[in-house]
Amino acid sequence: MKTGITTHVLDVTLGKPGAEIKVELWKITDTTRTFIANGITNDDGRIDTVLLEKVEDGEFELVFFVKEYFQRVEVENNFLTTIPIRFNTDKAQSHYHIPLLLSGWGYQTYRGS
Template structure:
């Protein structure tokens, strides 16, 4: 059984995984943000490492740095630069997978499996 917080990126415009995108994980407490970990998506669009091994109760933020990704693809007039996704966790749930479906003009996410 998987544990922790994981992610991947799919570029729906290209119909391919979003490779080489920097991702950071932050913990939110009251008005403070605490850095936890970072990773880079591989050729399959997945961050190889688990961003957080043990899930506890709380609010987290994944930040996807997509500006450089779009620049590498030579996307003109791209709209997005960074994408923050905030979510809550419950320690009774051992694994949270947060995918990012990406295009140059918008994005979508959901709780994956």
């Protein structure tokens, strides 16, 4: 059984995983952001390590740094540079998977499995 907080990126414009994208995980408390972990997506669009080993109650933010990715894959006319996704967690849930579906003009996310 998977545990912790994980993510992956799919590029729907190119129809393939989003590789070599830097991702950071932050804990949000009132007006304070505390850095937890970071990683780079692999060729499958996934970060090889779990960003947070044990889920705790609270609000978190994943930040996807997509500007360099778009430049590397030569997507024209993109306007996204970073994508922050804030979400709440409940320690009663052992795993949160937050995928990012990405294009040059927009994105979508959901709670995965």
